[in-house]
Amino acid sequence: MFETFKLNFVEGFGFTGIAVALMGRNHPIGVILASLLFGFLYQGGAELSFEFGVDRNIVVVLQGLVILFSGALEHMFRPRLEAAYLKLTHKAEV
């Protein structure tokens, strides 16, 4: 890609990779989707800091929040979402 080797080349990609695997629920297709999301975040952060001078580290905060809410707190909204979904589908049947 860069045809050279730099010090600290991977820049924590391995670390983020764990997060991607967790986000993708250890499923190949899930991992593709999750890595796309994180790719958007990285690139978006770089563009934002280039165009508007936003601190690109905010992307790391976003990653943390995404993992927190979609991974660790997955059971927080599930019962309510399930109830809402059942209500909707039930109405459609009637």
Added chain:
Amino acid sequence: MFETLILMLDSTIRVAPPLIFAAMAGMFCERSGVVNIALEGKLLAAAFASGATAAVTGSAWMGLLAGVGVSIAFALLHGFATITHRGDQVVSGMAINILAVGLTVTLGRYWFDQGGQTPALSGDARFAPIQFPFEKELADVPVIGQLYSELASGHSMLEYLALAIVPLAWWVLFRTRFGLRLRAVGEAPAAVDTAGISVVRLRYTALMIGGLLAGIGGTYLAVAQTAQFIPNMSAGKGFMALAALVFGKWRPWPAMGACLLFGFLDAVAIRLQGVEVLGFVIPVQFIEAVPYMLTVFLLAGFIGKAVAPKALGTPYVKERE
């Protein structure tokens, strides 16, 4: 030779406290059945909070308060995700680690505009070294003098606290009713629940004790050891502490031994820089890598079987009729 040894032990005592605090924090959490890989994030967040607060208020104690507060807040977040909502404990820990890395740098740049660092601390904003009485007079006495005035005296309060916290942790875990319940909840939460003791409350308490200890460890990094917060200054210490905990088989004294060993290896690495062997200067990078290589080596072969608390990593679901 003796003097070199004293100096290396002295620097061991300076390097080990964050490891010891984090290992004890991890011990309380994991003994109660909650995996805590968020130690790293808590150390970092506490270091930032304490460094920033001490820089603004000029008081090391306010820094300690802020560091402990932030660390306990992260512990409660971990508890909310893993105990209340029974989320995956490893995922939650990872989220907190990443959140801490991002938040400290972003807020540091926004508030202080020094590339993520906080302003350097001086005077009352740091924990000053405590000089023992008669230190000067005894310094010339052979052996004892050096042990007393070089090794024992001249550390900050938090370093002595780190050494005092280990017997305290041992006493709480193995000699009190609370400790017995805490260990039971990590082995058989259903039995504890049957006995009429709240599993949720015990685990929250354990996490908060862990938050308190990790907060002190993080504060030590920024306010006592270094005189400012530097981005990523925890540098894997939380993970090293976890390794030490496994190393010590989730027991306070062996865990402290492992922490001191890691600290000593660190001191050796600094000492060996620039030393020539057979006409070659040993590269600094190689020496810096030695503690990590030794960790892998020792973990792989020399600790025997480390048995984790039985309920570690599994959220407790109360049976319902």
